[in-house]
Amino acid sequence: MSSQGSKNELDNLDLTLRPQRWEDYVGQEKVKKNIRIIIEAAKQRNEPPEHLLFYGNPGLGKTTLAHLVSKEIGTEIRITSGPSLEKAGDLAAILTNLNEGSILFCDEIHRLNKTLEEYLYPAMEEFKLNLILGRGPMARTTELKIPRFTLIGSTTRLSLVSAPLRSRFGVIFGLNFYNLSDIERILQRSSRILNIEADDDALKIIAKSSRFTPRTANHLLKRVRDFAQVKGNGRITKEITKQAFDSLEIDNIGLLAEDRRILKTIINKFNGGPVGLKTLAAATAEEEDTILDIYEPYLMRLGFIIRTPRGRVATDLARRHLGLKAQKRKLLF
Ligand SMILES: Nc1ncnc2c1ncn2[C@@H]1O[C@H](COP(=O)(O)OP(=O)(O)OP(=O)(O)O)[C@@H](O)[C@H]1O
Ligand SMILES: [Mg+2]
Numbered sequence: 001m002s003s004q005g006s007k008n009e010l011d012n013l014d015l016t017l018r019p020q021r022w023e024d025y026v027g028q029e030k031v032k033k034n035i036r037i038i039i040e041a042a043k044q045r046n047e048p049p050e051h052l053l054f055y056g057n058p059g060l061g062k063t064t065l066a067h068l069v070s071k072e073i074g075t076e077i078r079i080t081s082g083p084s085l086e087k088a089g090d091l092a093a094i095l096t097n098l099n100e101g102s103i104l105f106c107d108e109i110h111r112l113n114k115t116l117e118e119y120l121y122p123a124m125e126e127f128k129l130n131l132i133l134g135r136g137p138m139a140r141t142t143e144l145k146i147p148r149f150t151l152i153g154s155t156t157r158l159s160l161v162s163a164p165l166r167s168r169f170g171v172i173f174g175l176n177f178y179n180l181s182d183i184e185r186i187l188q189r190s191s192r193i194l195n196i197e198a199d200d201d202a203l204k205i206i207a208k209s210s211r212f213t214p215r216t217a218n219h220l221l222k223r224v225r226d227f228a229q230v231k232g233n234g235r236i237t238k239e240i241t242k243q244a245f246d247s248l249e250i251d252n253i254g255l256l257a258e259d260r261r262i263l264k265t266i267i268n269k270f271n272g273g274p275v276g277l278k279t280l281a282a283a284t285a286e287e288e289d290t291i292l293d294i295y296e297p298y299l300m301r302l303g304f305i306i307r308t309p310r311g312r313v314a315t316d317l318a319r320r321h322l323g324l325k326a327q328k329r330k331l332l333f
Pocket of ligand 2: 062063064107154
């Protein structure tokens with residue numbers, strides 16, 4: 001998505017601004033509290049903490065949380081991801097090279113293939129791997145012991161994580177959208193780190209357009225800084241922020257041109273819905289996954305879209321925001 005920046009740029013920004021201490025990890029208080037208790041208890045028992053599964057929309061802080069857990073325990077963290085593991089050998093290489101107590105972070109764990117999932121179960125439960133060596137009648141299995149480790153899985157789609165895999169995690173934590181004051185705090189911290197001078201009322205506007213998501217907030221801050229540099233004197237003011245958002249076609253609640261197009265498609269082409277995901281994706285030329293991961297969660301959070309068994313429906317709130325008339329009520333009897 002152009003207005004969200006390129007993947008590389010996001011990675012760099014994520015790294016610079018990623019909180020390294022719990023104090024800097026704003027919000028998600030319940031999750032933080034519970035994770036710290038789990039870690040403390042495991043430390044007292046002198047064993048690695050249980051396997052943890054984090055789920056939530058992109059950019060809400062799952063990877064950051066995993067790094068904080070590893071810091072708190074004082075062990076290394078190895079990073080892998082569901083789609084990057086193809087063969088049993090890939091997984092075996094990673095698992096057998098772990099150190100006692102290591103954390104293995106598996107991003108996009110819902111995309112791990114089913115065969116590898118089966119290999120992972122005994123690894124998670126009993127810290128062993130059953131490998132099949134050779135093929136056909138000559139094939140035999142060997143059991144490999146692996147170091148005791150903690151798996152931290154991360155997913156944007158909890159519903160796609162199979163029940164057997166889910167049940168092998170000790171605790172499952174869901175990250176929610178942040179509230180505005182948390183996002184403002186994140187923006188203040190980011191401004192300090194990036195040496196940006198910004199007015200409070202400007203940061204408030206950016207927070208309001210952040211989709212309640214730290215990564216998006218940081219990304220917008222950077223975009224507005226570019227504007228302040230080129231069109232102003234470097235300071236982020238309310239006026240500069242508004243100019244930047246106009247130019248990027250981001251509205252006062254953070255909707256992008258793409259969000260508005262999705263809403264208008266449902267309203268104009270499908271009479272407000274219900275419309276199925278496939279049809280909507282085809283009509284807007286968006287990927288189904290992008291609609292599910294990026295656009296829809298925020299539109300639902302705003303109450304602009306509701307999901308029904310027959311598909312997505314746009315609400316009158318959405319119509320009002322777009323300056324359209326409310327829909328005439330259909331008579332039900
Ligand atoms: N609680 C937080 N406090 C401060 N900054 C945060 C917080 N959560 C996330 N961030 C910022 O947002 C960036 C993105 O977070 P992170 O990479 O952890 O998200 P994610 O949930 O792993 O996303 P994805 O699903 O795309 O992998 C971080 O680098 C950090 O700058
Ligand atoms: Mg991540």
